[in-house]
Amino acid sequence: MPFQIPENLHPxxxxxxxxxxxxxGNGRGDYPTIEPYQYGxxxxxxxxxxxxxxxxxxxxxxxxxxxxxxxxxxETGFLRCRPEGQVELVLTHNTGFVEIWxxxxxxxxxxLTTDAVARTESAKEVTAGHRLYGNVEGDxxxxxxxxxxxxxxxxxxxxxxxxx
Numbered sequence: 001m002p003f004q005i006p007e008n009l010h011p012x013x014x015x016x017x018x019x020x021x022x023x024x025g026n027g028r029g030d031y032p033t034i035e036p037y038q039y040g041x042x043x044x045x046x047x048x049x050x051x052x053x054x055x056x057x058x059x060x061x062x063x064x065x066x067x068x069x070x071x072x073x074x075e076t077g078f079l080r081c082r083p084e085g086q087v088e089l090v091l092t093h094n095t096g097f098v099e100i101w102x103x104x105x106x107x108x109x110x111x112l113t114t115d116a117v118a119r120t121e122s123a124k125e126v127t128a129g130h131r132l133y134g135n136v137e138g139d140x141x142x143x144x145x146x147x148x149x150x151x152x153x154x155x156x157x158x159x160x161x162x163x164x
Contacts, residue, residue, distance in 0.1 A: 003163065008049035012081040015105035016053060019045045019133070023140045026062070027159025033149050038062050039072050041159055043140070045079070053079040055091075081105075087112070096123025101131070108135035128153050138163070 005017050023043045030036040041059040048054075059072035077091035089101035089112055097119035103112035110133040117126050128147040133140060139160050146156040 006047065006049075009047060010049060010051040010081065012051040012083055013047060013053060015085040016045075016079060016081060016087065016110060018108055018135050019053065019110070019140065020047060021045060022164040023161035024164045025139070025159055025161035026066070027059075027157055029157045031146070031148070031154075031156050032151055038064070038066075039159075040066070040068070041072075041161065042164075043161060051081045053081070055079055055089075096120035097126050099126075099129065101129070103131075109133070125149050136160075 003018065003021065006020070009017055021044075025041060027039050027041055028036065029039060038061070039059045040062050041057065044056045045053045054076075055078065056074075056076045058074045061069045061072050063069050074094040075091055077089055080088040080090065082088065085105045087103050087105050087110065089099075089103070091099045091101065097117060099114050100116040101112040102115050103110065110131075112131040114129045117128065119126065126146060126148040130145040130153060131142065133142045139162055141160050142158065143155065144157040145153050147153040
């Protein structure tokens, strides 16, 4: 699907402009403390001319035929774009934790690492993360590594999404 860079895009958002819009697709999840699963997902990146993108993601667990089994995680936040491809991400999860991420964007790639994680009393322990997003053949591919519940940083989620 064709993509046009908005006329009011802040110059600092140029390295992540390719992410703007709505993306949908499927992914897989795995972790030592859970059974592997498949999921459907929708990501939305929007902007209003200021140096950030608003981000919202929702997912749903699917069976082997792709039918929805139940709703999954949601997260929302702001990808704050800085000069020369530097980025900050402030992210909130429905499961009770918030994160601050730092990273870089360049040539259709965004890479982020957590700087701080805080959680509510009822949330499971998440201590660190690493995210990699890439524009591959016009699709958005990503991988999310997580350290949680006493486990070291390791692969947790990966998906391929298409522009809606």
